[in-house]
Amino acid sequence: AQKVTQAQTEISVVEKEDVTLDCVYETRDTTYYLFWYKQPPSGELVFLIRRNSFDEQNEISGRYSWNFQKSTSSFNFTITASQVVDSAVYFCALSYAGNNRKLIWGLGTSLAVNP
Amino acid sequence: NAGVMQNPRHLVRRRGQEARLRCSPMKGHSHVYWYRQLPEEGLKFMVYLQKENIIDESGMPKERFSAEFPKEGPSILRIQQVVRGDSAAYFCASSPPNRGAETQYFGPGTRLLVL
Numbered sequence: 007a008q009k010v011t012q013a014q015t016e017i018s019v020v021e022k023e024d025v026t027l028d029c030v031y032e033t034r035d036t037t038y039y040l041f042w043y044k045q046p047p048s049g050e051l052v053f054l055i056r057r058n059s060f061d062e063q064n065e066i067s068g069r070y071s072w073n074f075q076k077s078t079s080s081f082n083f084t085i086t087a088s089q090v091v092d093s094a095v096y097f098c099a100l101s102y103a104g105n106n107r108k109l110i111w112g113l114g115t116s117l118a119v120n121p
Numbered sequence: 122n123a124g125v126m127q128n129p130r131h132l133v134r135r136r137g138q139e140a141r142l143r144c145s146p147m148k149g150h151s152h153v154y155w156y157r158q159l160p161e162e163g164l165k166f167m168v169y170l171q172k173e174n175i176i177d178e179s180g181m182p183k184e185r186f187s188a189e190f191p192k193e194g195p196s197i198l199r200i201q202q203v204v205r206g207d208s209a210a211y212f213c214a215s216s217p218p219n220r221g222a223e224t225q226y227f228g229p230g231t232r233l234l235v236l
Contacts, residue, residue, distance in 0.1 A: 107223060
């Protein structure tokens with residue numbers, strides 16, 4: 007069975023601090039995809055990144071970076087120099103690589119960035 | 122290129138009424154997924170459809186819930202005889218049939234409130 011665990015329910019930081027959101031997953035598949043989505047207070051779900059299980063290269067996009075480690079089944083997300091606009095709930099998700107790409111979700115981490 | 126459209130954005134129903142939620146996928150996308158976000162429970166997969174076919178409905182309650190994605194027109198998630206426990210945010214996501222199918226793009230969601 008597939009499972010995604012986001013152990014941090016809520017995180018509160020002060021603006022400009024760095025913050026890392028943890029994600030640990032379980033799967034028996036050798037090929038799969040990992041995702042991060044952002045849900046701001048307005049409620050929509052915004053796609054941030056997709057990572058293929060064969061690609062362990064870390065990725066950086068502006069202030070965002072992702073660390074994928076298959077050895078520990080983790081796909082952590084770091085925000086550098088956080089800003090108030092980063093306040094949101096962040097979800098990690100996992101999908102099969104076959105025809106059915108339904109997402110298995112973590113419970114989310116609520117990030118509050120305070121001025 | 123318009124994103125995934127969902128309507129209505131907010132829907133209020135009394136117990137026993139029917140709720141119809143609509144989802145228009147992005148242009149060129151023929152795969153639709155429905156998810157439900159219940160308070161304190163996170164996001165859960167409900168159903169995966171392709172044009173005129175239900176591929177996976179394993180996450181959908183057996184009673185009162187149905188979904189369709191006709192050849193023409195939007196995908197519809199229908200809830201009959203709603204109960205208070207159906208109050209949730211319902212998200213639709215779409216993906217293309219081939220290249221890029223790994224990533225799902227979400228609509229703004231429909232917030233259903235059952236009185």
